[in-house]
Amino acid sequence: DLALQTESQFGSSDCLRGKRVAITAGPTREALDPVRYLSNHSSGKMGFALAEAARKAGAEVTLIAGPVNLATPAHVKRVDVIDARDMRDAAERAADLCDIFISAAAVADFRPASVAEQKIKKREGCDESAITLVKNPDIVAGIATRSERRPFTVGFAAETQQVEQYAQSKLQRKNLDMIIANDVSGSETGFNSDRNAVTVIDRHGNTQLPEALKADLARQLIEIIAVKAQK
Amino acid sequence: DLALQTESQFGSSDCLRGKRVAITAGPTREALDPVRYLSNHSSGKMGFALAEAARKAGAEVTLIAGPVNLATPAHVKRVDVIDARDMRDAAERAADLCDIFISAAAVADFRPASVAEQKIKKREGCDESAITLVKNPDIVAGIATRSERRPFTVGFAAETQQVEQYAQSKLQRKNLDMIIANDVSGSETGFNSDRNAVTVIDRHGNTQLPEALKADLARQLIEIIAVKAQK
16 A cells, blocks of 8 residues: 555554554563562663554553663653553553553563662572562453443563464563564564564454554554554 | 873773783573573673773783673674683683683672573473572682693683672682672662773772763773873
């Protein structure tokens, strides 16, 4: 579709005019003590690219960001959070007011069961240790399984193997409207890269989006989400 | 001492001319699986400031850096590493050839006992988990306890309580020539700040350096280290 392609290239689509979109991005950091934490390699680039694309498509965008080193896209409202529980609180508040919720953050599944107030000291002669972990809230599932004020809910599945199979199962288990699956095992695409390749999955089937700059991919995804969210 | 002060302010001291200095900086990241890791809040700023100050004082500087977002100071040789074992290997190689070794990195004391090759999946209905940890190599102690080719060895102690007491004990236990203690519990000084306040401790006593920009503090520390390393 030449018209669509032109719109996409020049960012002139206003497919989300009048819509409110909330997007989570980046990793979360789960504190062990004042110094140490558990985190993951999410750079936040995909979520930030989606926020920029949604804004350019006319949406009012709230971007809930974990600790990342990225500039806020123009005219996007940014809420900074550190851990999964803070992100959940910010996401729930934003979801109350939005039409579309996109969970692009790599939320830590688990956090340390307790946070030490002081830096934990090594014990002499002790060569092993352990961290007990408890499950974090499942932010996107919490929003997708709402009975009221439920936005069109999009999740991500970043996997290193059996990518589509895991994504498919996540779509159903979490009651998502759509899931965007990507393989983060390669160095070309994935967490710290500026490029990505994804598979968009919903109840009706799969769409492959070949490798592209995250900014270009974000524009394509926003157009797909806008169409699906209308239905 | 006005002369010293002037030198310090204008960076014209060449107190390390002809010396080779190796400095570690930043955190280490200890992988749990391809996606998740354990790390800490070290920004690397103090170590990078020391590398720049040592270079300006005439030294040939090798900077062994964990994952940080900082530019390499001019004319400094940088070696990037991720985890403690890589940092140990790079530090041991650099220590073979250096006169002064400064351990400014916040090396993770422990790492996950095993690294999963694929992203670890949550198990349904399982609300707790645990990570078994094993001790990482003690890089600065390994160098300070060498019987041959032992450089003048300087450690850091970043603590949140009983700062000088812990630092004093670390100095002796690890056989260091000097330890630089700082309290990272405040938000003004410490890990992500551009400012710091430290206590320099050696066998002969303590010197307090009041709060200053890390770059200024680094110049003062390099002058103290240069004098002590001569003896």
